[in-house]
Amino acid sequence: MVLQRILRAVIMGPPGSGKGTVSGRITKTFGLKHISSGDILRANINAKTELGLLMKACIDQGQLVPDDVMSRLILSDLRAVDQSSWLLDGFPRTISQAEALDDAYSVDTVINLNVPFEIIKQRLTSRWIHLPSGRVYNIDFNPPKVPGFDDATGEPLVQRDDDTPETVTRRLKAYKTQTEPVLEYYRSKGVLETFSGTETNKIWPHVETFLYRKVTSVNQKVA
Numbered sequence: 001m002v003l004q005r006i007l008r009a010v011i012m013g014p015p016g017s018g019k020g021t022v023s024g025r026i027t028k029t030f031g032l033k034h035i036s037s038g039d040i041l042r043a044n045i046n047a048k049t050e051l052g053l054l055m056k057a058c059i060d061q062g063q064l065v066p067d068d069v070m071s072r073l074i075l076s077d078l079r080a081v082d083q084s085s086w087l088l089d090g091f092p093r094t095i096s097q098a099e100a101l102d103d104a105y106s107v108d109t110v111i112n113l114n115v116p117f118e119i120i121k122q123r124l125t126s127r128w129i130h131l132p133s134g135r136v137y138n139i140d141f142n143p144p145k146v147p148g149f150d151d152a153t154g155e156p157l158v159q160r161d162d163d164t165p166e167t168v169t170r171r172l173k174a175y176k177t178q179t180e181p182v183l184e185y186y187r188s189k190g191v192l193e194t195f196s197g198t199e200t201n202k203i204w205p206h207v208e209t210f211l212y213r214k215v216t217s218v219n220q221k222v223a
Contacts, residue, residue, distance in 0.1 A: 007085040007215060008105055010092070012183065013113030014175045016120040016168070018200035023112060025088050025204055030211055033081050036093050037070070037090030040077050071100035078105065093178055098185050108123065109214055110186040111207060114196040125167045128157040 009032065013019040027034040042198045044052030045059075051073050055065045074091045092098040101107065126139040130150035137157060145151050161167060186192040193210055197203040 008108050010088045010107055010110045014172055016124040017113040017115040019113055021200050026087050032085045032087040035086050035088050048122045067094055067096040071097050075104050095181050095185055098182050112194040114194050119198045121168050124163045125165050127161055127163050158168055
């Protein structure tokens with residue numbers, strides 16, 4: 001799909017909602033650049049940039065990275081791809097961040113993945129990892145051949161601290177509290193599009209159809 005005009009989109013959804021999978025399909029199908037706040041954060045921390053060191057200090061102390069620091073970081077990356085269409089993932093997470101983004105760019109659409117928390121909890125707590133290789137297993141739909149052990153090496157699998165039932169519940173509650181106002185902000189601007197479901201493969205065709213329509217209308221405006 002060739003875009004004749006720049007399309008700027010944001011994708012939102014709780015951890016475990018299939019956001020990574022859907023983002024990958026959007027960037028592949030529509031040629032948007034996938035800009036992940038998590039990737040940018042890690043790259044800056046690893047490169048020990050000024051903002052990276054500031055963020056690492058916050059994270060090490062268990063504090064949230066301040067909105068203005070996060071906004072400066074993401075916006076500087078967006079400026080580097082100024083003439084490209086992009087899909088922003090993991091930002092904005094607060095009203096203040098959304099306003100900073102709005103001051104710099106006009107967001108065409110916000111895709112919100114609405115997956116029931118119970119389904120997400122089941123998904124995440126079923127996830128086990130082989131740490132050395134990063135191979136991920138899911139007890140429900142991608143189980144290891146021998147329960148608790150990696151298929152290739154036979155080494156034991158572990159569950160990330162993030163994926164224990166207590167942590168997952170806490171993360172989902174925090175996500176809801178933090179992002180509900182951001183969803184409302186975009187809803188009031190008329191750019192929020194919510195896709196509800198329990199399976200990524202069933203949600204994706206609706207996202208794809210919506211974006212085809214969006215892209216077609218964008219291209220017609222140019223023509």
